[in-house]
Amino acid sequence: MSSELATSYAALILTDDHVEITSDKLQTLLKAANVEVESIWTSLFAKALEGKDVAAMLSNVGAAGSAPAAGAAAPAGGAAAAEEKAEEKKEEAKEESDDDMGFGKSVPLFD
DSSP: OOHHHHHHHHHHHHHHTTOOOOHHHHHHHHHHTTOOOOHHHHHHHHHHHTTOOHHHHHHTTTTTTOOOOTTSOOOTTHHHHHHHHHHHHHHHHHHTOGGGGTTTSOOOSOO
16 A cells, blocks of 8 residues: 555544544554554645645535536527537547548558
8 A cells, every 4th residue: 555545544534533633643543554654644644634624625526626507697699609619629520530540441460
């Protein structure tokens, strides 16, 4: 198991138990699990997670990258412009297909 993964699991365990994440507590937990990790990893994780609500971060995974709501109004003609762009992308994809470059053709390996 990698040091990063082991330290991540230890941080998750501490978070689940509502215990503050510190380098010493991470090291103690890892030693109890018979996992050897260099102290630099526990220090880095403790500093990175200091003052952060890890439980809230985990419950919001994917929320930051979500698409805008469907109810968001597009400028007038925005739907038509979006359709045109989609059409252009489809045409470009067709133009750059492998078949056009000869990769789709069957070539005998042995004569």
